[in-house]
Amino acid sequence: MRVNGCDYRTVWMEGSTVHMIEQNLLPFDFSIVELPDHAATARAIAEMTVRGAGAIGAAAGFAMAQGFIEQKESASLPHAAKAAILATRPTAQNLFYAVERVWKAGCEGGADGAVAEARAIADADAEASCRIGKFGSKLIGNRANILTHCNAGWLAFVDFGTALSPIYHAHRDGKSPHVWVDETRPRGQGARLTAWELTQAGIPHDIIADNAAAHFMARGEVDIVIVGADRIAANGDTANKIGTLEKAICANHFGIPFYIAAPIATIDAACPDGNAIPIEARSSDEVLWQQGVDAEGKRHTIRVASPGASARNPAFDVTPAALISGIITEQGIIDAASAGAIATNHKE
Numbered sequence: 089m090r091v092n093g094c095d096y097r098t099v100w101m102e103g104s105t106v107h108m109i110e111q112n113l114l115p116f117d118f119s120i121v122e123l124p125d126h127a128a129t130a131r132a133i134a135e136m137t138v139r140g141a142g143a144i145g146a147a148a149g150f151a152m153a154q155g156f157i158e159q160k161e162s163a164s165l166p167h168a169a170k171a172a173i174l175a176t177r178p179t180a181q182n183l184f185y186a187v188e189r190v191w192k193a194g195c196e197g198g199a200d201g202a203v204a205e206a207r208a209i210a211d212a213d214a215e216a217s218c219r220i221g222k223f224g225s226k227l228i229g230n231r232a233n234i235l236t237h238c239n240a241g242w243l244a245f246v247d248f249g250t251a252l253s254p255i256y257h258a259h260r261d262g263k264s265p266h267v268w269v270d271e272t273r274p275r276g277q278g279a280r281l282t283a284w285e286l287t288q289a290g291i292p293h294d295i296i297a298d299n300a301a302a303h304f305m306a307r308g309e310v311d312i313v314i315v316g317a318d319r320i321a322a323n324g325d326t327a328n329k330i331g332t333l334e335k336a337i338c339a340n341h342f343g344i345p346f347y348i349a350a351p352i353a354t355i356d357a358a359c360p361d362g363n364a365i366p367i368e369a370r371s372s373d374e375v376l377w378q379q380g381v382d383a384e385g386k387r388h389t390i391r392v393a394s395p396g397a398s399a400r401n402p403a404f405d406v407t408p409a410a411l412i413s414g415i416i417t418e419q420g421i422i423d424a425a426s427a428g429a430i431a432t433n434h435k436e
């Protein structure tokens with residue numbers, strides 16, 4: 089995607105150094121961080137310098153490749169690096185998928201094999217996202233109002249994104265889409281990242297408070313909901329950013345189509361249903377405190393909750409397959425219930 093006249097991916101590798109867009113500084117500053125070793129890359133995943141299932145997966149693959157590079161002169165395998173990378177974020181299936189693939193390639197082909205596999209995973213993620221856009225854009229009518237939650241745009245993947253990819257394609261096809269952007273408390277991925285992406289692309293949108301979606305649905309101002317996914321169980325139950333379940337229930341109530349957009353790498357065929365998906369619990373500080381800039385652009389962290397109050401901060405929730413109209417994948421739009429079978433039969 090183009091930023092300031094240059095083409096960027098969210099994460100990439102040059103030599104043994106991983107490069108990524110520093111997403112914690114967006115939308116106020118655009119900068120690239122360089123991570124020299126697997127420990128630095130793993131820390132960047134945990135601290136959400138890179139976030140979003142596909143981008144996390146690509147970064148984790150590159151981190152695993154760095155682990156093999158670091159062990160190049162030794163006879164032992166990078167077990168500690170693998171464990172450290174796997175411990176960064178528990179919900180995004182793409183992370184586990186990528187680490188396993190790069191691990192296998194590194195065991196068979198050494199550091200060069202690991203790097204080649206990590207690059208292939210990143211390229212496949214970008215390619216899948218592009219194809220998801222082509223399939224998904226068929227669901228978007230002329231002048232459609234699309235509601236999305238969190239950020240499943242190109243920042244959440246290597247390029248193109250999933251939930252936003254059909255919107256980018258529809259916009260290029262001249263369909264004039266408009267997007268309702270849920271702000272997505274507590275970290276504000278919608279208000280910060282999705283809104284920034286759509287501004288870059290020149291696509292009309294409005295940020296709405298997380299609790300405003302049902303209001304716009306009730307007034308007939310939402311034609312379709314498209315969101316991403318962090319892990320899809322074999323039966324189609326889908327974990328996505330906290331607040332997604334509520335949007336699915338509302339969409340179902342008002343008879344509005346509710347689609348998940350995700351690559352097949354996000355399906356965990358070994359996970360039978362949503363109850364088995366691990367849900368990340370993040371720091372309560374993310375609820376109690378917010379970060380932003382003042383009128384002069386100076387960055388501040390301020391408390392937004394009653395002093396002394398405690399908070400809970402689950403990062404994801406699970407939408408049952410029954411509420412999902414379909415999953416937009418790189419192979420086409422599938423029934424949620426067939427997710428496990430499709431992932432099992434999928435060949436790289």
Ligand code: MRU
Nearest residue numbers: 139140141238240244316317329
């Ligand atoms: O906590 P994050 O920002 O890594 O959350 C992941 C997400 O971006 C969303 O849940 C998104 O909708 C899924 S698409 C990668």
